[in-house]
Amino acid sequence: MTPQRRGLLIILSSPSGAGKSTLAKRLRTWDAEIEFSVSATTRAPRPGEVDGKDYHFLNEAEFKTQVADEGMLEHAHVFGNFYGSPRAPVQSAIQAGRDVLFDIDWQGAQQITNSALGAHTLSIFLLPPSITELRHRLEKRGQDDKATIARRMEKSWDEISHWGAYDFVIVNDDLDQTEAQLKTIISATRLRRSQQPGLTEHVRRLQSEFEELS
Numbered sequence: 237m238t239p240q241r242r243g244l245l246i247i248l249s250s251p252s253g254a255g256k257s258t259l260a261k262r263l264r265t266w267d268a269e270i271e272f273s274v275s276a277t278t279r280a281p282r283p284g285e286v287d288g289k290d291y292h293f294l295n296e297a298e299f300k301t302q303v304a305d306e307g308m309l310e311h312a313h314v315f316g317n318f319y320g321s322p323r324a325p326v327q328s329a330i331q332a333g334r335d336v337l338f339d340i341d342w343q344g345a346q347q348i349t350n351s352a353l354g355a356h357t358l359s360i361f362l363l364p365p366s367i368t369e370l371r372h373r374l375e376k377r378g379q380d381d382k383a384t385i386a387r388r389m390e391k392s393w394d395e396i397s398h399w400g401a402y403d404f405v406i407v408n409d410d411l412d413q414t415e416a417q418l419k420t421i422i423s424a425t426r427l428r429r430s431q432q433p434g435l436t437e438h439v440r441r442l443q444s445e446f447e448e449l450s
């Protein structure tokens with residue numbers, strides 16, 4: 237019998253524009269069972285963003301109430317707004333053996349890694365091939381005005397400076413190669429002993445069978 241699997245909390249962090257959302261989408265195409273943690277934020281929706289799908293858009297009072305009620309697994313202040321990962325959907329997914337993917341900053345990654353769920357966390361940091369390329373990607377994305385891009389670039393070094401706290405670090409140069417590397421890391425981490433709660437029982441059965449046969 238295949239031992240049952242426990243869900244992983246997969247954290248993707250990087251400076252803005254390095255490729256998190258692009259790669260998160262590719263990972264979900266690879267394995268539709270991976271759930272995306274829809275964050276709550278107090279920032280205004282961008283054109284095309286859907287409430288409940290891209291983010292849960294809350295006002296500051298609503299956000300603070302959720303934090304006070306311990307409804308957030310982690311939360312942080314990023315680019316002048318509050319962001320947080322709702323706790324309940326994560327708990328139910330990982331208990332059901334499904335992985336949850338987080339696109340969050342280093343502060344959120346640190347809080348989850350240091351929480352009781354730390355043993356079931358896989359953290360990955362994406363570095364850009366160069367700062368010039370990072371700026372180019374932000375411009376190419378066409379989502380932000382010049383001032384916002386400048387603000388994101390200013391913050392990028394702060395985010396990059398936390399690369400050393402992550403389990404894995406990938407330089408996202410070639411997109412296909414990064415995608416393949418992410419899949420390798422996730423597939424291997426799913427086999428961590430701590431992710432296979434049924435192993436003890438399985439080994440017990442092997443032992444009984446061994447004893448019966450000898």
Ligand code: ADP
Pocket residue numbers: 250251252253254255256257258259373374376377408409410411412414
């Ligand atoms: P993030 O979610 O980290 O802010 P995005 O996924 O939105 O970044 O990527 C920013 C832009 O860079 C997008 O236009 C995306 O298509 C592009 N991009 C991402 N990864 C690569 C890559 N390896 N090579 C070239 N362009 C990339």
Ligand code: 5GP
Pocket residue numbers: 249250251252275276279310311312314315319320321339340341342343344345
């Ligand atoms: P954006 O406003 O561009 O969607 O996101 C800005 C930054 O906030 C990104 O670096 C993103 O990773 C981070 N972020 C998004 N959701 C969360 C969250 O729930 N928690 C934390 N800590 N950071 C988040």
